[in-house]
Amino acid sequence: MSNLRLRFPPSPTGKIHVGNIRTALFNWIWARKNNGDLVLRLEDTDAARSTREFEDFIIKELNWLGLDVDEGVGVGGDYGPYRQSERKDIYDKYINQLLEDEKAYKCYCSQVELDKMRDEQKEAGEIPHYDGRCRDAEDKDIEDYVVRFKMPFENEKIVVDDLIRGEVEFNSEEFDDFVIKKSDGMATYNFAVVIDDALMKISQVIRGEDHLSNTPKQIMIYKALGFDLPKFAHLPLILDENKAKLKKRSDDDAVYVGEFRRKGYLPEALFNFLALLGWSPGDQEEIMDKDEIVKKFDLTRVNKSGAVFDIEKLNWMNNQYIQSMDLNRLYDLSIPYLIEAGYIDSKDDIDEERLLKILDLTRDGLDYLEQLSSETELFFTEFEFEDIEAAKEEINDPEVKNVLNGLIKELNALEDFSSDNIKVVFNKVRKDTGVGGRKFYHPLRVALTGRSSGPDLVSFSEIMGKEEIINRLNKSLELITS
């Protein structure tokens, strides 16, 4: 029985993006692989920006990707509460302890005073930092104060022992007396995260590299309180196309998990893709399901350098999943997109057999399900020529005319309008007219669909039915006789 305990602690101050959820994903994989527990904790100490709505988003996306948690918000557990906003008393207890031990102190400096201090330091060519002026201040009877953590006078080496990066050294003198309790009474992130991880018995802290530089501060708190240190693992960041860290509250919708869900990316494809961002199994396999990934995953094989999120490759991967997925599942998933496109009114208003054929025929051209709108348009809208002049030019040719007339005659004679039979007819007419290859198919495509590109014409014809196909052939012929 393993006692590995991991956590995913998002802050509900924005929609969750692929960078955040990749951290959740690695934690989840590692937890599952080692039979450990994954805790979901909400870091909502930023009262001004945290909302319940964002909280719901996070849980929704986690569920969608299949990242179930063992403990925490929405699940419960023995180490709650799991929202930092509900743990204020706990933080206060430890802050008071530090205050009593004189490892922390109240600071009455105003924002104005702090700004002034930093400006002066900059002008004097110094590094801006809090100078500790309130360290020995008398306790004042005013509520407007913050609590600062006392960094040691003597420089001390602080070593972060990182599972991915090895030992990373810092000097304590590089840090000033940082705030652990804000003037609104709430603990700051760097303090709360330590208390929670320690009290929740988290054994490994797997998080983004953006937290690496703050880890020494947290280690100082662990030590001041006598807590055992967890193991750390700092993951490489996922970068945007400009190679910058993905931001919460980004202007670019494209990075949000909800946006991928909405556009019709499959959760298993996004899971697969994200797992490969910063990790590689070392073999040549790329398409892997969750079980395989869990089986092959190892924290020691995680990369150190940041990875650009490449939508092109995700598209390819999602397409692979769409091509190989169960057709009935594709059917179910496609309904909302077809309704959205206005092709069907409701779930009940469908020729099931026909739709299955359409989906099977068009699925290989789909990067994501939202493209169903354009990929299946042909089957749901009135026949019309995309470019009537170009169509005329294409069809106005004696040989093409022969082909179309021949097809009308032969197709009319078909009793069973199946793709096999249609194929036979196509071949026969090609032979009879002596028109083959693209000279045969391209004008025919225009004649049947009004467009110059689209799905396989044999299957297309079967789906559209005899009457419609004959109609279209006639219409196309009229185009050049009128």
Place this chain on the structure above:
RNA sequence: GCCCUCAUCGUCUAGGGGUCUAGGAUACCAGGUUUUCAUCCUGGCGACAGGGGUUCGAAUCCCCUUGAGGGUACCA
């Protein structure tokens, strides 16, 4: 500014001193699949940031430079 991290094809990556004239994937290009586009198949283009060491030998180890990213908040 200071601190930390990182550095292989455009992108994701394999590679951990000789098997590397650097492998795979994606993207792109070309040809093929007696059907344009697409799918699929085959082939092609394309990288060890630079400079010093160490070594018989370095993409691999060390140092410097450069570049990129992160942190340095009463955000998380």
